Amino acid sequence: MSATATAITRSSNTSFYYSFSLLPKQKREAIHTVYAFCRYTDDIVDEERPDRRKGVLLRKWRMELGRAMRGESTYPLLNQLSATAHRFNIPVEHFYELIHGMEIDLVKNRYRTFDELREYCYLVASSVGLMCRKIFGYRNESTRDYAINLGIALQLTNILRDVADDARRGRIYIPLEDLDRFGVTEEDLLQLRYTPQFVALMRFECERASYYFDVARNALKDEDKRFFFAARIMWSIYAHTLNRISASDYNVFERRISIPKLLKLLIAFRYWLSHELKYSWLKRGTLWDHQVAPRP
Numbered sequence: 001m002s003a004t005a006t007a008i009t010r011s012s013n014t015s016f017y018y019s020f021s022l023l024p025k026q027k028r029e030a031i032h033t034v035y036a037f038c039r040y041t042d043d044i045v046d047e048e049r050p051d052r053r054k055g056v057l058l059r060k061w062r063m064e065l066g067r068a069m070r071g072e073s074t075y076p077l078l079n080q081l082s083a084t085a086h087r088f089n090i091p092v093e094h095f096y097e098l099i100h101g102m103e104i105d106l107v108k109n110r111y112r113t114f115d116e117l118r119e120y121c122y123l124v125a126s127s128v129g130l131m132c133r134k135i136f137g138y139r140n141e142s143t144r145d146y147a148i149n150l151g152i153a154l155q156l157t158n159i160l161r162d163v164a165d166d167a168r169r170g171r172i173y174i175p176l177e178d179l180d181r182f183g184v185t186e187e188d189l190l191q192l193r194y195t196p197q198f199v200a201l202m203r204f205e206c207e208r209a210s211y212y213f214d215v216a217r218n219a220l221k222d223e224d225k226r227f228f229f230a231a232r233i234m235w236s237i238y239a240h241t242l243n244r245i246s247a248s249d250y251n252v253f254e255r256r257i258s259i260p261k262l263l264k265l266l267i268a269f270r271y272w273l274s275h276e277l278k279y280s281w282l283k284r285g286t287l288w289d290h291q292v293a294p295r296p
Contacts (some may be wrong), residue, residue, distance in 0.1 A: 020230045024270060030084045030135045031230075037081045038098060038128055045102045053104050062099050090134045097127040109171045110186075113210075117159075117175050118152060126151030129231070136227045143228065145219040150235060153212035157238045160205055160245055163252050164192055174205060192253040202250035206242055212238055236267050 002053030020031045044057045068078035069085070069092055085092060111117040127148030136143075140242070159173040166173060167189050179186065182201040189198075213235065220228060237259055244257045 008276075020233075021098070022233075023230050027135050030088060030215050031132060032137070033077070033080045033084045033107065034090075034131050036077055039097065040077065041099055045105050045174055051106050055103070056214065058099060058106070059101055062096065065095055065099070084135075088134045090131050094127045096129045097123050101127070105152070111173060111175050113177050114175045117173060120173075121152045121155040122148065125155035126163050132231065136231070138227055140221050140224055141219060142219045144230070145222050146216050146224075146228070147253075149212050149219060150216035150231065153209055153216055154234065155236050156205070156209035156212065158243050161241060161252060163189065163202075165256070167192060174201070178204065194251055194253050199250050202245070202252070206246050206250070209242055213242070233268050237264055 019169070020028060020035075022033060038191060041058075041061065044061060045054055047054075064073055064078055065081075067073040068082040071082070073079055073081075075093055081095070085095070101120060103121055104123065108120075111120065127147040129151040130144065133143055135149045163174070170190070172179075172189055174189070176186070177289065178201060179189070182204065182231060183197045184195070184201050188195065203266075217235065220232075225232065226254065240259050240263070241257060244259070248254075248257060
């Protein structure tokens with residue numbers, strides 16, 4: 001695997017790293033490659049440069065991805081991504097969906113309805129879950145619903161956590177129809193005004209995110225849980241974050257809500273230990289030979 005992919009994932013210090021670092025080596029390396037691609041794509045948009053230049057770089061990145069899938073790229077990361085996609089049968093469309101989501105960020109800083117926002121969440125987050133799903137392996141197609149809804153839940157949590165940071169950049173991801181419903185103006189958000197109306201708005205948005213967490217959890221059947229223990233770590237870390245936003249009485253203006261590194265490690269270790277204790281007997285018996293996930 002490209003040392004760059006490993007380094008990018010390790011240096012990120014994100015929930016993604018803590019969730020997937022306990023996977024078996026082959027799957028872990030594949031996940032690191034996917035994450036490195038996602039991070040590099042995101043950095044094109046986030047780095048300080050004119051939006052026009054960012055658009056040019058994204059278009060070049062999209063074309064280079066196509067070359068990599070044909071075995072013609074000179075980018076080591078994209079070549080590794082291509083090898084990973086072929087090895088785990090990851091639909092290439094999900095990589096292009098992510099790039100399209102980043103392109104939207106260059107031309108759109110408001111979302112009129114939740115339907116618009118949900119589509120954005122699918123592109124930038126659910127697409128990643130669908131990539132990872134093929135790496136994990138699975139028995140039931142319902143894992144697709146799990147990946148999609150968990151991605152929406154995670155991205156909504158990010159949006160609620162980062163309301164202040166986005167406002168400082170002139171961005172509002174909370175749907176404008178919801179602002180109108182609760183009597184919050186765009187200027188209220190841009191000026192970071194913590195008001196009773198804002199609290200009511202955030203309570204509503206947190207309940208919506210919680211709904212998607214629940215929908216995702218209910219879509220994951222028991223026989224698929226052993227393959228998705230890393231994704232379940234992500235579920236738990238982000239659910240903790242959402243709970244902390246609620247516990248702060250939704251005051252995301254005063255400080256950025258986060259989960260301490262130690263707690264992330266403890267959550268990851270708990271899920272990993274539960275996974276090992278529950279399924280280690282399968283590895284030693286003949287059932288393991290007959291009940292593995294289908295090849296991706």
